[in-house]
Amino acid sequence: MKYTGSCHCGDIAFEVEGELDSVTTCNCSICQRKGAMMWFVPRVALELKTPESAMATYTFNKHNIQHRFCPRCGIHPFGEAQTPDGNAMAAINVRCLDEVDLDALSVQAFDGRSI
Incomplete structure (x- = not known):
């Protein structure tokens, strides 16, 4: 299915x-503050429907994940990284998707604080 x-x-x-x-929540220092519910996709x-230049990027710790956010409104719609075997992935913040019933999704907690 295609989502906007x-x-x-x-x-x-x-x-x-x-x-x-299903989505993943994380308790690491940034995810806990953002309250993101992440859906991992290739x-x-x-x-992107807008130019990459419209985004700002934040990295921290090992600088492996590019947390993309809007410099105007501050919302973090997704992040980008590579899996350990080199596959490019995106972590979509499903709270930024149109017409998604968040209550219908299976939520899995990830203990990012322990990494």
Whole structure:
């Protein structure tokens, strides 16, 4: 299924395709503060509808994950990284997707604080 999403002000817009049935929450220092519910997809499933120049990027700790956010409204719609075997992935914040019933999703907790 194809989903549309954006930051709050719409400066970052995107489409993502895949089967959305479960999400991951994380208690690491940034995810806990953002309150993101992440859906991991191959990076090729994410299509930006706005230029990459509309985004800002934040990295921390090992600087492996590019946390993308809107410099105007501050919302973090997704992040990008590579798996240990080199596959490009995107972590979509499903709270930024249109018309998704969050209560219908299976939520799995990840203990990122312990990494």
